[in-house]
Amino acid sequence: MNRLKDATSPYLLQHAENPVDWFPWGEEAFAEARRRDVPILLSVGYAACHWCHVMAHESFEDAATAKLMNERFVNVKVDREERPDVDAVYMEATQALTGQGGWPMTVFMTPEGHPVYCGTYFPRERFQGLLNAVSGAWENQREKLVEQGQQIVAALGDQAGFQQGSPLTEAVLVQAVQVLGRSFDERHGGFGGAPKFPPSMVMEFLLRQGDAERMAARTLEAMARGGIYDQLGGGFARYSVDEGWVVPHFEKMLYDNAQLARVYAHWWRKDGTPLARRIALETCDWMLRELGTDEGGLASALDADSEGVEGRFYVWTPAQLAEVLGEEDAARAARAFKVTAEGTFEHGSSTLQLEGDLPEDLRDRLLEARASRVRPARDDKVVAAWNGLAMAALAECGALFDRPDLVEAAERIAALLEEVHMADGRLLRTSRDGAAGTNAGVLEDYADVAEGLLALHGVTGKPEYVRRAGVLLDVVLAHFGDGEGGFYDTADDAEELFRRPKDPTDNVTPSGQTGAAGALLTYAALTGSAEHRRAALDALGVVVPLAAGHARFVGWGLAVASAALHGPVEIAIVGPLDDTATQALHRTALMCTSPGAVVTVGEGDEVPLLAGREPVGGEPAAYVCRDFACRMPVTTPAALSQELARQ
Incomplete structure (x- = not known):
């Protein structure tokens, strides 16, 4: 009996017709393992994961393999994007035991949830051998296997966590730039060798660090011109398999594109690079066009595959270009997009890279032709944290580039998260088709949604967004603290796993702890x-x-940390929101490049930074402050720009 048919997760639904007797994660599965006295096989993945699809086709859809699994194990399938806590603790075990991690993650464990053997993708024959070996050990060496699981849990529990360090200083940031510089790829941008993931958060830091901007600009331009960026439709793939950003792993994730749209907007704000503006806007448009849901949220991801082949939707051969464009224009497109007879991808096909200026006429014709291809599948669940990141990006891009439709899209996300994802003052992690899932929000959900709400307030001036962020951050302080200045990734009343996850390092998204730190800092300002x-x-x-x-x-x-060391600068614009003078001051404030600058605009005292600040001579005014201590107000954009230049 496959129990995934009623799941809300698109990933679980992909496996609902497997001959495997899958259980979703939950007490029912553990009780069944205890009743049958068999181990649990845990399989963790996500809908856009290429190798998850491969293992599914090879093993989970194979009747003989499924028979082995059903006879000898209780089989549990988890969407890592729905349950990042489950993924985190078992990934920690997998990395500790194997030295590496990835998805699909395959974990054999006792009915108590203690991992005894871990791995990732296994080809069918090897996987069948592993099923026989683990079930044989369970029958013949039970005590040893149980003891091994207990030892793994104890060893992970004894690991020293990251220690909270000394107070922040500017020297810490300078040292970080030096550390980053040692692994910076001068030729291609980015850090280290292949594979390369978009380092969006590092770029945010470097853009705040003066002469370190060079590394950010080189990386951002290289990615924008590389095959990792969809030169026709916009949007970034998850990572590049090579060091030159040429061939991506083609799945496209909301969290990457949300963060990258924001950092490209910040790059443009710093030096006005036209490329940065174009990429920021195209990425926002791609998110809304390809990931937008009827309820106003943004879906999680697009698959890497179409028609069972990775990348088929995106790559081109010279013959395909000629078929669409004719010989002369095809030659021009091949030069512009680096399409060669040899190809940069598989079977003589090429990813599109941009050489020189974008030939918009050719791009539009190719995009129209590509629309007839079979599209990659979409994971249409809405994840709170990633929608929070997108909310911030859409709000800021909308304000900086005079695109009110993007701000409106951010407000629709905010409305969905309030109406669907909030229950009894707590945040639920996912929804689908307007119905909330059952999984509790984790720390990154609270942090990133608060971050998005505060960015949206800075753009709209609406006090409700500050209030709603405060509700979320109060939950963070009440339920996630570790008592030592850090935070756990799950609340104190969340489901207990064999280890309470706690990882303060940034991965493809801000860690819950650093995300919370950023939102807390802005809220305090x-x-x-x-x-x-x-x-x-x-x-x-x-x-x-x-x-x-x-x-x-x-x-x-x-x-x-850079924002904290610089204040951050607090900018209060006092005046009616519909007044053109207020709007001009507000626009100038939003262009401030001081690290983490915080902006509020409007009248009244609902936002404390505005309280007691008055217009000057009946005219809208701008107050530049630190820790609520303000300089003399100014009334013109030019004067405000001068004030901000002094920060």
Whole structure:
């Protein structure tokens, strides 16, 4: 009996017709393992995962393999995007036991949930051998296997966590830049060798660090011109398999594109690069066009495969170009997009890279032709954290580039998260088709949604977004703290796993801890709350030890630390929101490049940073402050620009 047919997760639904007797994660599966006295086989993946599809086709759809699994194990399937806590603790075990991790993740464990053998993708024959070996050990060496599981759990529990470091100083940030510089790829941009993931959070930090902007600009331009970026439709793939950003792993994730749209907007704000503006806007448009849901949220991802072949939707041969464009224009397109007879991908096909200026006429014709191809599948569940990241990006891009439709899209996300994802003052992680899932929000959900709400307030001036962020951050302080200045990734009343996950390092998204630190810092700057600022600074204590040797894995933490060391600057624009003078001051404030600058606009005292600030001579005014101590107000954009230049 396959129990996944009623799941809301598209990933679980992909396996609903397998001959495997899958259980979703839950007590029913553990009770069944205890009743049958058999081990549990846990398989963790996500809908857009290429190798998850491969293992599914090879093993989970194979009757003989399924028979072995059903006879000898209770089989549990988990969507890592729905249950990042389950994924985190078993990935920690997998990495500890094998030295590597990835998806699909395959874990054999006792009915108590203790892992005894871990791995990732297994070809069918090897997987069948492993099924026989583990079930044989369970029958003949039970005590040894159970003891092994207990030892693994104990060893993971005894591991020293990341220690909160000394107070932040500018020297810590300078050292981090030096550490990053040692692994910077001068030729291709980015850090280290293949594979290369978009280092969006590190770019945010480097853009805040003066002469370090060079590394950010080189990387951002290389990615924008590379095959990792969809030169026709916009949007970034998850990572590049090579060091030159040429061939991506073609799945496209919301979290990558949300963060990248924002950092490209910040690059444009810094030096006005036209490429940065184009990429930021195209990425926002791609998110809304390809991931937008009827309920106003954004779906999680697009698959890497179409028609069972990775990348088929995106790559081109010279013959395909000629078929669409004719010989002369095809030759021009081949030069512009680096399409060769040999190809840069498989079977003589090429990813599209951009050489020189974008030939928009050719791009539009190719995009129209590509629309007739079979499209990659979409994982249409809405993840709270990733929609929070997108909310911030859409709001800021909409304001900076005079695109009110993007701000409106951010507000629709905010409405969905409030109406569907909030229940009894707590946040639920996912929804689908407007119905909330059952999984509790984790720390990154609270942090990233609060971040998005505060960015949306800075653009719209609506006090409700500050209030809603405060509700979420109060939950963070009440239920996620570790008592030592850091945070756990799950709440104190969440389901207990064999280990409570706690990882302050940034991965493909900000860690819950650094994300929370950023939102807490901004909230404190808007409200004057010493409690929230102190919590932010305590959470940033982990940045100090990590900056010295692992700066690539604390990029968002470093960006927030930079803001904390610079104040951050607080800018209050006092005046009616519909007044053109207010709007001109507000626009100038949003262009501020001081690290983590916080902006509020409007009238009244609902936002404490505005309270007591008055217009000057009846005219809208701007106050530039630090810790609520403000300089003399100014009334013109030019004067405000001068004030901000002094920060």
